[in-house]
Amino acid sequence: MNTEITEQVKKLLASPQKIVVVGHKNPDGDAIGSCLGLSFFLNRLGHKADVIMPNDFPEFLKWLPGCDDIIIHDKDTDKSIETINNANLIFTLDFNALNRAGNMEQFLEDCDAKFVMIDHHQEPDDYAIITYSDVSMSSTCEMVYHFIDAMDELGALCLEVSTHLYTGIMTDTGSFRFPSTTAKTHRVIAHLIEVGANNSQIHENIYDVNSPDRMKLLGVALNNLNIMPEYNTAYITLSQKELDKHNFKKGDTEGFVNYALSIKGVKFAIIFIENKQDNIIKMSLRSKGDFSVNTLAREHYNGGGHTNAAGGRSTLSLSKTISEFISILPKYKNDLTDAS
Numbered sequence: 001m002n003t004e005i006t007e008q009v010k011k012l013l014a015s016p017q018k019i020v021v022v023g024h025k026n027p028d029g030d031a032i033g034s035c036l037g038l039s040f041f042l043n044r045l046g047h048k049a050d051v052i053m054p055n056d057f058p059e060f061l062k063w064l065p066g067c068d069d070i071i072i073h074d075k076d077t078d079k080s081i082e083t084i085n086n087a088n089l090i091f092t093l094d095f096n097a098l099n100r101a102g103n104m105e106q107f108l109e110d111c112d113a114k115f116v117m118i119d120h121h122q123e124p125d126d127y128a129i130i131t132y133s134d135v136s137m138s139s140t141c142e143m144v145y146h147f148i149d150a151m152d153e154l155g156a157l158c159l160e161v162s163t164h165l166y167t168g169i170m171t172d173t174g175s176f177r178f179p180s181t182t183a184k185t186h187r188v189i190a191h192l193i194e195v196g197a198n199n200s201q202i203h204e205n206i207y208d209v210n211s212p213d214r215m216k217l218l219g220v221a222l223n224n225l226n227i228m229p230e231y232n233t234a235y236i237t238l239s240q241k242e243l244d245k246h247n248f249k250k251g252d253t254e255g256f257v258n259y260a261l262s263i264k265g266v267k268f269a270i271i272f273i274e275n276k277q278d279n280i281i282k283m284s285l286r287s288k289g290d291f292s293v294n295t296l297a298r299e300h301y302n303g304g305g306h307t308n309a310a311g312g313r314s315t316l317s318l319s320k321t322i323s324e325f326i327s328i329l330p331k332y333k334n335d336l337t338d339a340s
């Protein structure tokens with residue numbers, strides 16, 4: 001975080017503030033970890049910080065310290081609106097455009113609070129008076145650590161905050177394996193462990209909590225895997241019927257797309273998940289190397305994200321979405337089959 005931003009933040013936080021910390025719709029480990037970590041830190045500094053998420057988050061994150069106090073906008077809308085309207089400062093974390101806040105978007109746009117953005121996604125919008133954006137960062141959790149450091153407050157790190165931040169860095173880096181994981185990331189992680197984060201327990205809490213239903217759904221997903229060697233591409237589909245048969249719960253399909261990307265030679269993987277309730281097909285896109293799934297998701301799926309991990313949606317049926325997907329691949333053939 002540069003000195004100009006640091007000075008602006010210090011000024012904003014010079015007296016106790018009523019703060020709301022918001023993550024993106026369908027929050028993941030990085031969104032929940034960064035929002036909880038920042039809110040604990042701000043409360044320790046004497047502010048009043050509440051965390052609001054647009055909608056519910058997966059079961060495998062529901063052990064994180066303080067997660068029971070998170071206000072879920074879609075479930076507790078009145079409380080969420082009241083808290084937003086009472087705030088004078090809103091931190092938006094792990095997203096780059098207000099439409100990523102789902103049904104909260106309008107209330108955020110209409111409120112009088114000032115905004116601070118902390119985020120590592122490409123092409124941030126400019127709704128905030130302070131934008132701390134760094135696309136080279138592994139995770140928003142790593143940025144929250146640097147934010148605390150810039151405030152000269154690393155001494156305020158505690159067991160809870162180190163647990164929050166460790167969790168988000170771990171989930172957003174695929175357990176420290178993606179190219180965004182740097183020596184600096186490992187130094188941050190080392191410090192978080194020193195401060196109290198129990199690394200092996202956190203891994204167990206996140207990754208060793210599979211239900212038999214989820215494992216069977218993974219079997220269905222792998223069975224539905226399609227490989228298109230001519231495009232170095234693989235895709236997976238899951239219909240609403242298949243999800244229902246295995247009692248799908250939020251978070252159950254997290255990471256499935258990575259199995260498609262793990263096939264030798266595959267540079268681009270995508271999973272299409274039918275959601276009859278919202279009448280959409282939600283997709284998760286992943287790539288290796290220079291192929292930008294952020295660009296593809298923006299161009300075709302009303303989405304975005306990072307170069308190697310993005311999301312989006314289609315309003316066509318599952319089968320039409322797949323045929324459309326196959327029809328757009330030739331446009332990307334050169335990028336997908338380059339020697340890089």
Ligand code: 5GP
Nearest residue numbers: 283284285302303304305306309310311312
């Ligand atoms: P996932 O596939 O795990 O849901 O998301 C991968 C990355 O893309 C995350 O950084 C996530 O924030 C971003 N992302 C997922 N869905 C969307 C979307 O609909 N729009 C945008 N702009 N980003 C998304």
Ligand code: MN
Nearest residue numbers: 030094140172
């Ligand atoms: Mn993130």
